[in-house]
Amino acid sequence: MELFIFIAVVVIFIYLNKDYNPNDFQNIQMDIQQELQGNLEDHEAGLLVALMAKVAKADGSVCELEAELLSHTFTDISRAFKDSDNIREQLKQIYKKEKESFTNTIEVSEKYYKLTKRDYKKRLKVLEYLLNLAFIDGEFAQSEQMIIEDIAGALQISNYDLTNMIEQFKTYYTQKANDTKINLEKAYSILEVDKTIDDKELKKQYRHLVKKYHPDIIAGQGADKSMIDQATRKLQDINEAYELIKKERNIK
Secondary structure, three states: OOOOOHHHHHHHHHHHOOOOOHHHHOOOOOOOOEOOOOOHHHOHHHHHHHHHHHHHOOOOOOOHHHHHHHHHHHHHHHOOEOOHHHHHHHHHHHHHHHOOOOOOHHHHHHHHHHHHOOOHHHHHHHHHHHHHHHHOOOOOOHHHHHHHHHHHHHOOOOHHHHHHHHHHHHHHHHHHHHHHHHHHHHHHHHOOOOOOOOHHHHHHHHHHHHHHHOHHHHHHOOOOHHHHHHHHHHHHHHHHHHHHHHHHHOOO
């Protein structure tokens, strides 16, 4: 198995799965552990991490999802080596160093190209992974696009493939944002409130509806089985709607 074949797995899963969770990628196994020869900064692994650093900091900050994905990627790469703990620490140091400057982006990319010049598909997968990193916060900043274009040029990725890949990601994340918006609108409707309601009043309304539709309370009012079942389904919708809004608003 190739050292970085896991990238394809990560890319495909993130791209197709709307409920992305970085923890899904922490147990990817490598068939063979290799012993590092030479300097890790000049190895394919170190160069890949350096490129990740450029993209992750291109917009000026690293979001929580980016940080988690990076962390698990460090772990997965290091597992391909003997003395994996030491390798992981070195990868972290490479990342820390390379995220501080963009002046050597082309140089790093060209080094990676020389190691993979006979494997265009691998370079495409690397670019796809870097685009995942850029898009994972739901936005694709101009600064991120510029870095991606620089890297793609140095990796000799065709303009057709680059443009097509970017458009696919834009389409996917636009649809994802629209789906979330629709779900949120439905959630507010279920709770019978407007989206401008503050957190305190939202919580108050949620408790009111729970009391109103709780099966035990409905049963105590002498309702028949069909009405109790209906209330149970309603309460489930209420709970799901409230959890969705809590997540969106980051309510603890």
